[in-house]
Amino acid sequence: MSGDRLQECFGRCRNENRAALIGYLTAGDPDPATSEKLLCALAEKVDILEIGMPFSDPMADGPSIQAASERALAAGTHMDDVFRLTAAVRKAHPDIGIVFMGYANVVYVMGYEKFAESAKRHGADGVLLVDIPPEESHDLDAALKTEGLHSIRLLAPTSSEERRKLVAANASGFIYYISLTGITGAEIGELDSIRKQVDEIRHLTKLPVCVGFGIKTPEQAASIADFADGVVIGSHFVSQIAEHLSDSCAMIRAVGDAAGTMLEAFRAGSGRRE
């Protein structure tokens, strides 16, 4: 893929000898106008921004991101708004990676081709739909490929060797390794086991391997950044919104600060990386 922004992001991080910081927020949370400022504040700090498409039934998410979806939908966020917010972030941050994350139905109902075309046009680089495994993704992948969008795939502690090969063969952009057997925001698994799994996945693919789900503290993030190509932080940033619902200025500052603290922790740990 020429002009591949995601690979450029990982390349820049490699040059700085650190892992990529990937930050998630739900688009439209707590309302579309504030969300634009929040997304831009987070984009200042992260290497790759994951923009969540709100869904009424986010089955893989814990209470924090469930509440984010509920706030966004209650504030009247539609897919048009998600695209509009994405375009605003892209305009202000031409070089960061942008990945759409969400659930199958929103995209299925829009139509895979129409979604892929719109995602590309508004500035996305890749798409990760939690509930579309490779077995069900033929049509989606074809649509994403046509637009030159990455199809990012998940691997989990429960994925067999056979499944890892299947997923690795079908992924592009990066592999997202789920650090725990559970939903977003739960307690992270054993560090040694995560490291071992990431090493095993590396044998199957040349793609960057990123780790997410349940990473809340800068210390946890830094210790995973020691061996992973990227660390995804979601619930921790989203919870800053919930904690400052009455004061949008404080909210925006809190999200930016939380991301800044994470980035500092990565930089401080860069010497430890092999």
Add this chain to the structure above:
Amino acid sequence: MPTDSESIYGFVTSHKPDAGGHFGRFGGRYVAETLMGPLQELEDAFNEAWSDEAFQAERIRLLQQYAGRATPLYHAEHLSEEVGGAQILLKREDLTHTGAHKINNTIGQGLLAHRMGKKRVIAETGAGQHGVATATVAAMFGMQCDVYMGREDMQRQAPNVFRMRLLGANVIPVDSGTATLKDALNDALRDWVASCQDTFYIIGTVAGPHPYPLMVREFHVVIGQEARRQCLKQMGKLPDVAIACVGGGSNAMGLFHPLRDDPVRLVAVEAAGHGLNSGEHAASLGTGKPGILHGNLTYLLEDSDGQIEGTHSISAGLDYPGVGPELAYMHEQGRLELMSATDEEALAAFQQLSLCEGILPALESSHAVAAAIRMAADMRPDEILLVNLSGRGDKDLNTVCEKLGMGGMESLT
């Protein structure tokens, strides 16, 4: 006994989905990667058990000795006469242990969980019948049991909450979303994503990711197998029409599957709530469109952005925005006829069956009875209309008495 059982309860699977669990374009396995491994393990275990004579013999033994099968096929002559048309026959699933067809499935999945060495089962429930049936087999097999139930449903089906607790189950209230069946399913899935290594998720309907729609259907086909045989024996011919209420569709698939290759009209009755034009109903086949929810592609009630819409039905068991993928497929193939019944029609049917036959039907089943009454009136007396009376109405007394102005349970003192 296996030989006897085999003659009544055939174990040969027909109308299989494809290898990925698709019925046409519907069904499949739309779940997070974490669940793909556990679902494959479940599929393998089910396939192995289903072809194991010992498993089938034990399952049939429990269905007979524990659940009370075969259930009777009752010729409701008084109701037939009052309606003045076709002969109405009731498949009395309400007479099973725990009072609804749901026990057929939980015996099957409970045995499978036991065979797989799982120590804990979880379930979602709407009306509470599936929760009770799960708690029942968990008690029998000595497994820990957690049941997710929407807080609104806990209130309107309070007797079933007490039954589950008395059976040793832990009922977990669900407050997210609309606090009804779909949200209970979400939370049960969230639990299972974290606990899949030692927990068996007993899904209560013919929906969810493959192999659930197939597996739950197979555990319920005893309904149709018995009914088909009983109708031939008692009436000398097959029914002209088979009719069942549809929420997720487990009682409907159980009745319809053994009749689908026969010249029998299959009628699915959905909950029309306050009316199909009111925006407050649960008729996903009749008014929804295809989408992806709870692990499968099927007909859903959703808005133009793909957000799942709130539903309404007087019966908690039908208050669900989706439907089993095989029913979606049969609908698109033209094999189903769709009808619906409003809250009011279901209540009227509840009363008519109670007064005329001395049978209190579940509010879910009352939807099928309402449609049957409407349909039978336009049929000839030599025609047969077979209704799946999927559950008994005891759990609904509070709701019904309040709606009929008899006051709630507390008004008696």
